[in-house]
Amino acid sequence: MSIRKRKWKGPDGIEKEAWVVNYTDIKGVRRLKTFTRKKDADEFASKAAIEVREGVHVADRDTVTVKKAGELWIATGEGEDLERSTINQRKRHLKFHIEPFIGGTLLSKVDARAFQDTLRAEGRSPAMVKKALGSLGSIFADSIERKLAVRNPVRDMRRSRKGKERRAEQRQKGKLIVGEDIPTRDEVKALVGALSGRWRPLLLTAIFAGLRSSELRGLRWQDIELDRREIRVQQRADEFGEIGRPKSHAGERTIPIPPIVINALREWKLAYSRRSSAGTKTASRSGRT
Structure with a gap:
């Protein structure tokens, strides 16, 4: 595992630079990953070294986009003979609430918190935000089993919440508001x-x-x-x-x-x-x- 600084001149003659992480993955394949900041290169190198040592690293070239992972997730459900209504719900979540925002993003680059913020900004209801996040987490769980991802950002996001936030969420879970969720x-x-x-x-x-x-x-x-x-x-x-x-x-x-x-x-x-x-x-x- 090494980090080096690379400099070159672009077509416009302006000098550019980047930081390149050179490492060997768990398959013995030499990989190069480029970053604009040394801080990001250092963080990736530290994380990749641990993942390679533990045998769980997945290089960007070996992973897929969220859209492709979602299609595989649906195929898994069909293979497990889930109810047709459940399969249709998966398809709707993927088509209308996940693909439009992160469908082309590689699994290794998904930011679950940013995805959640985007859904809220786009006017999705709190219930739909929760459902879409749940589906995204399920997509990652399926991808981890397929060796296409090593972490589940949705699960990590939920674990990172402070104890006070989790307790407040638990208190609110299942509570229905009269006049909003149910009739008066x-x-x-x-x-x-x-x-x-x-x-x-x-x-x-x-x-x-x-x-x-x-x-x-x-x-x-x-x-x-x-x-x-x-x-x-x-x-x-x-x-x-x-x-x-x-x-x-x-x-x-x-x-x-x-x-x-x-x-x-x-x-x-x-x-x-x-x-x-x-x-x-x-x-x-x-x-x-």
């Missing part, structure tokens, strides 16, 4: 009062049972105990209608529901049965004709 009591009352038709039982169930959209899609009559006033969550359906078990054991649960939901479901079930019966009779008459 008056807004819920107004919504309930305006519900009618086929949307009434669906939205009442969503409001008072607190089911996720996938759980609502997967709900069956056999999962609803009208006499006992409860709903059993036993399956879910993704946005494409594919049925599966809840994502975790805790997702399988029994939820009590109030009379307003029970009455709406009873009315809906009765109306549905009448329509089905009427349809069967019509079909029978048509058959005889």
Whole structure:
């Protein structure tokens, strides 16, 4: 490992200089990396020496851009047979929130903090900033397994936060603000009062049972105990209608529901049965004709 100063004249005749780090990587390949400042060259040399010694160094020429790493990350998910909705979410995060800003950047040059600042400056919501950072961290985790990166800047950024900052974040995690994240009591009352038709039982169930959209899609009559006033969550359906078990054991649960939901479901079930019966009779008459 050596550092030397290089001087040369450009086409305009002006003398220029740079600092060149000369080293051999873990494959035994001689590498040269150039810096404009000696301080940066020294820092890289110190870091590269440790990484080479520990067998984890990845040269810039052996890594890929964030866009390419993201495509490999999506391929990994497809190979692991993740749900189609999860794969689509990965594609959206990569296309709309990661590629436009750092897609052409090499993994070794990504600054997670700067990426976070860019997302905020571009008007991304706090929730989306968090999701995009999470996806970027997942891309790096996949790249490390592929030997395309040696560090995860998203994980390093989170570890570098002071204890006070981490504790404050933990306190805020999961807290929902009434009127911003969820409707106020008056807004819920107004919504309930305006519900009618086929949307009434669906939205009442969503409001008072607190089911996720996938759980609502997967709900069956056999999962609803009208006499006992409860709903059993036993399956879910993704946005494409594919049925599966809840994502975790805790997702399988029994939820009590109030009379307003029970009455709406009873009315809906009765109306549905009448329509089905009427349809069967019509079909029978048509058959005889």
